[in-house]
Amino acid sequence: FSVETELRRAIEAEQLSLAFQPLIDLQSGRLTGFEALARWQHEHRGAISPAEFIPVAEESGLIVPLGRWAAGAAATALATWDRAAGRELPLSVSVNVSAIQIARDDVGGVIEQALSASGIDGSRLTIELTESAIINDPQRAGRVLAAIKDLRARIAMDDFGTGYSNLAYLQKLPIDILKIDRTFVAPMLRDRDSLAIVRAVLSLADALGMSTTAEGVESPELAQTLAALGCATGQGYHFAKPLGQDAAFAYWMARE
Ligand code: G
Ligand code: G
Ligand code: NA
Ligand code: MN
Secondary structure: OOHHHHHHHHHHOOOEEEEEEEEEEOOOOOEEEEEEEEEEEEOOOEEEOHHHHHHHHHHHOOHHHHHHHHHHHHHHHHHHHHHHHOOOOOOEEEEEOOHHHHHHOOHHHHHHHHHHHHOOOHHHEEEEEOOHHHHOOHHHHHHHHHHHHHOOOEEEEEEEOOOOOOOHHHHHOOOOEEEEOHHHHOOOOOOHHHHHHHHHHHHHHHHOOOEEEEOOOOOHHHHHHHHHOOOOEEOOOOOOOOEOHHHHHHHHHHHO
């Protein structure tokens, strides 16, 4: 069978899962939330990387049901952790939303549904978009982002600095967080140009009143330098790899 056929079946049979990568407040060292990342454990082929199946999902349109499932499962995971802890945890969960979903689906409705089904407050959800979600139809993107903001969710620009769009959308759209791509972060201690780009993004975010998350934080030196430069949040192998749902809860418990 083709990957597409198998992916359709996997979505229908709920054979996908989410991994959760910790997001760390670089000033305090505290866990503030997790990014939810789709995982596909194939019965015969083993783990299939999202780098392989997300593009297939986008080309085939399967990203629409996959994205609906991911939003629901991420909100449900947060509700499950709350129940296990016996209280509402001070944690958020970030969900990736593809440009194709923005173009074809009612993403505001999808998020609303995920929140009401789980009972999670919208303020505990972050939607991660790439610049490609905006450039094709900025007006439509504007309406979708406004609907997401009405639900009190936050919006992060993923892979910031790697896309092709102009910067005007940062002024016009309700963006809360810039996620600095790991291709700039990982080499910044040995590559002056990467460091210059990271500094420029931090300064831009500060001037526009946005928060920042650095991806690809792979060493304590990177975490320290980013903290000193004023970056709010870090994500990367130095803190943790993406974790299964139970391991993510254990990670929270161990740090408290
Ligand atoms: O999890 P990493 O391990 O390998 O993810 C690879 C890529 O797949 C990243 O660009 C990530 O944003 C994307 N990705 C992972 N899960 C999802 C998802 O649920 N939806 C979308 N649209 N992209 C995802
Ligand atoms: O595009 P997106 O930012 O959503 O990508 C998330 C991807 O980055 C996931 O595949 C995740 O496994 C990977 N990732 C997370 N932390 C690190 C890191 O510190 N180094 C590297 N090389 N990859 C990372
Ligand atoms: Na992401
Ligand atoms: Mn990213």
